[in-house]
Amino acid sequence: MxxxxxxxxxxxxxxxxxxxxxxxxxxxxxxxxxxxxxxxxxxxxxxxxxxxxxxxxxxxxxxxxxxxxxxxxxxxxxxxxxxxxxxxxxxxxxxxxxxxxxxxxxxxxxxxxxxxxxxxxxxxxxxxxxxxxxxxxxxxxxLREVSTERVERRIAHALLRLVRQAGRRVDAGVEINFPLSRQDVAEMTGSTLHTVSRTLSAWEAQGIVESGRQQVVIRKPHALVAIAEDLPAADRP
Amino acid sequence: MxxxxxxxxxxxxxxxxxxxxxxxxxxxxxxxxxxxxxxxxxxxxxxxxxxxxxxxxxxxxxxxxxxxxxxxxxxxxxxxxxxxxxxxxxxxxxxxxxxxxxxxxxxxxxxxxxxxxxxxxxxxxxxxxxxxxxxxxxxxxxLREVSTERVERRIAHALLRLVRQAGRRVDAGVEINFPLSRQDVAEMTGSTLHTVSRTLSAWEAQGIVESGRQQVVIRKPHALVAIAEDLPAADRP
Incomplete structure (x- = not known):
């Protein structure tokens, strides 16, 4: 002790x-x-x-x-x-x-x-x-997000919430400062592992996030905000 | 005053x-x-x-x-x-x-x-x-229900919660004792007016509920519990 x-x-x-x-x-x-x-x-x-x-x-x-x-x-x-x-x-x-x-x-x-x-x-x-x-x-x-928003926005909201709670600035952007799995993200957003993987892969291809097995780095927080708030594509950085 | x-x-x-x-x-x-x-x-x-x-x-x-x-x-x-x-x-x-x-x-x-x-x-x-x-x-x-349950169970859970909170025994069963619209039920369960109407109509055909424009009576609360808890059909009263 x-x-x-x-x-x-x-x-x-x-x-x-x-x-x-x-x-x-x-x-x-x-x-x-x-x-x-x-x-x-x-x-x-x-x-x-x-x-x-x-x-x-x-x-x-x-x-x-x-x-x-x-x-x-x-x-x-x-x-x-x-x-x-x-x-x-x-x-x-x-x-x-x-x-x-x-x-x-x-x-x-x-x-x-x-x-x-x-x-x-x-x-x-x-x-x-x-x-x-x-x-x-x-x-x-x-509850409102899960009830009314499509899954991509819910995942963006969940990651932004974690950034506010546990974000740490690193060279590549902002890292969520604890081990976070894709299954965790699925269980935070009422979605499935498959959907989270597909969404994060698409965002990686666009250079918005970078994610390892237990680690997520947000490279372009503003792009994630644009997705979360459903801004028209033209407004997306 | x-x-x-x-x-x-x-x-x-x-x-x-x-x-x-x-x-x-x-x-x-x-x-x-x-x-x-x-x-x-x-x-x-x-x-x-x-x-x-x-x-x-x-x-x-x-x-x-x-x-x-x-x-x-x-x-x-x-x-x-x-x-x-x-x-x-x-x-x-x-x-x-x-x-x-x-x-x-x-x-x-x-x-x-x-x-x-x-x-x-x-x-x-x-x-x-x-x-x-x-x-x-x-x-x-x-949040757990909306994230993991299909809509029929969420609607059953929402109605049972209202029965516990505001149920009044009437001849036909248990009435939810205040004006409740189908749109309200949709906004309580992350579903749509269309889905709630379809679900309640099916339950009415089975004699489980009775619903008017602003009124819901549960005729067979046990059947609603069976739906909410996803009991196999054989166990449903």
């Missing part, structure tokens, strides 16, 4: 924004920290929600499986973000699997400790409300 | 669950109540989120319009539910239109008053978190 975390790790986490130093000390004092190697389940869909979680480093994929075994990627969690915490306040059961897609450091708080922290520091509940409100909007946008 | 509301109207509202009588008095003292006739916009997408809202009576449709003008019904709000409140805590802009589909009585709290009430009564923030968590799950489920 790593040494007890320094309260400084909480700085910049939206869940704890606006807390004074002693409140941050209280929060970190209740936390358990652990290293989680890539490819490990942090929690599994259907398990009792024993704890709330926040990611310090790495990347976690949140995947929900339907009754027929079909999967949807709900979100990739990055450093500083909370995950698996809402279940404490809803039905007490994790609604999805959380799997590390890189080596991770996570903090967690037992459910009772998280509830008590929110009692002592109401700013945490308000912060959580803002975070969840933002995620609700994001899922509503995705 | 109706007379100042009685704190009793707040009883049974999940947003104010667990509040003592004096806290409920504080909440209701800050509220404005008004009658809103059917077919009126309570607020519009893109407007500053001036207030948080709760419905006392009637039904409100929450509709989001995409950049291309395509619409998605995000939710029907029923008596006792909050709506348009999260925007205060996110970007301060209503993310959708709220339109009354029946004559309504609503309460609203100016944004600053709602924020101050949550400061004074932290249980409100925790309740809001549980409510939003539940709605996030619902939208995640719909």
């Amino acid at each position: 790593p040494p007890p975390p320094d309260p400084a790790v909480l700085h910049g986490m939206p869940l704890f924004a606006g807390l004074e130093a002693d409140a941050l000390g209280d929060v970190v004092g209740q936390a358990r920290s652990r290293l989680v190697p890539r490819g490990t389940a942090v929690f599994s869909q259907g398990e009792p929600a024993a704890a709330g979680h926040a990611l310090i480093d790495g990347r976690v994929k949140i995947v929900q499986t339907g009754p027929d075994g079909q999967q949807v990627v709900l979100r990739f969690i990055g450093p500083g973000e909370m995950f698996g915490t809402l279940a404490i306040f809803t039905d007490g059961v994790y609604p999805a699997d959380a799997v590390t897609v890189a080596d991770c450091v996570e903090l967690s708080w037992p459910a009772a400790a998280m509830t008590a922290l929110m009692e002592r520091h109401p700013a945490i509940a308000r912060n959580a409300l803002a975070i969840v409100g933002g995620r609700l909007r994001e899922v509503q946008n995705r | 109706p007379p100042p509301p009685d704190p009793a109207v707040l009883h049974g509202m999940p947003l104010f669950a667990g509040l003592e009588a004096d806290a409920l008095g504080d909440v209701v003292g800050q509220a404005r109540s008004r009658l809103v006739p059917r077919g009126t916009a309570v607020f519009s997408q893109g407007e500053p989120a001036a207030a948080g809202h709760a419905l006392i009576d009637g039904r409100v449709k929450i509709v989001q319009t995409g950049p291309d003008g395509q619409q998605v019904v995000l939710r029907f709000i029923g008596p006792g539910e909050m709506f348009g409140t999260l925007a205060i805590f996110t970007d301060g802009v209503y993310p959708a239109d709220a339109v009354t589909v029946a004559d309504c009585v609503e309460l609203s709290w100016p944004a600053a008053a709602m924020t101050a009430l949550m400061e004074r009564h932290p249980a409100i923030a925790r309740n809001a978190l549980a409510i939003v968590g539940g709605r996030l799950r619902e939208v995640q489920n719909r």
Whole structure:
């Protein structure tokens, strides 16, 4: 087990924004920290929600499986973000699997400790409300996209969302800074591996993206925006 | 303007669950109540989120319009539910239109008053978190359905969700207790008016549903569950 975390790790986490130093000390004092190697389940869909979680480093994929075994990627969690915490306040059961897609450091708080922290520091509940409100909007946008847009635009939107969340400037353009497979993109956009492969190949031929087995680089972000927003071809850079 | 509301109207509202009588008095003292006739916009997408809202009576449709003008019904709000409140805590802009589909009585709290009430009564923030968590799950489920299920199952799921939310037992079966058009069902399921009409007509021929211009009655809820869960035909009642 790593040494007890320094309260400084909480700085910049939206869940704890606006807390004074002693409140941050209280929060970190209740936390358990652990290293989680890539490819490990942090929690599994259907398990009792024993704890709330926040990611310090790495990347976690949140995947929900339907009754027929079909999967949807709900979100990739990055450093500083909370995950698996809402279940404490809803039905007490994790609604999805959380799997590390890189080596991770996570903090967690037992459910009772998280509830008590929110009692002592109401700013945490308000912060959580803002975070969840933002995620609700994001899922509503995705629902609208899947319901009304053709697949090429949905794939462009999904990649742009990942660029905003985890883009890193590299020589060739902007890289999505964690391992991302074509199957992941299919499960984020309600499409199939076949369609994602065909679409990415066409975009590669046009010099818009470059994609390896687990890596995507956007070479021409403006061209991707044009596709996402369905601008007429003449306006496409 | 109706007379100042009685704190009793707040009883049974999940947003104010667990509040003592004096806290409920504080909440209701800050509220404005008004009658809103059917077919009126309570607020519009893109407007500053001036207030948080709760419905006392009637039904409100929450509709989001995409950049291309395509619409998605995000939710029907029923008596006792909050709506348009999260925007205060996110970007301060209503993310959708709220339109009354029946004559309504609503309460609203100016944004600053709602924020101050949550400061004074932290249980409100925790309740809001549980409510939003539940709605996030619902939208995640719909995203999974739209992404992975064929349209007939999505329509069955949407109707069953409405039955749970607003079902009323009638002689012929269970009625969805507010005006619901086929276009609404299309905008709830990422399908088209044509597809919804074709599907409902087939179900009517099988005696599963009965639908008028603005009314849906489920005659055989178990048959609808069988369709939603994709049970083999032999298992269908």
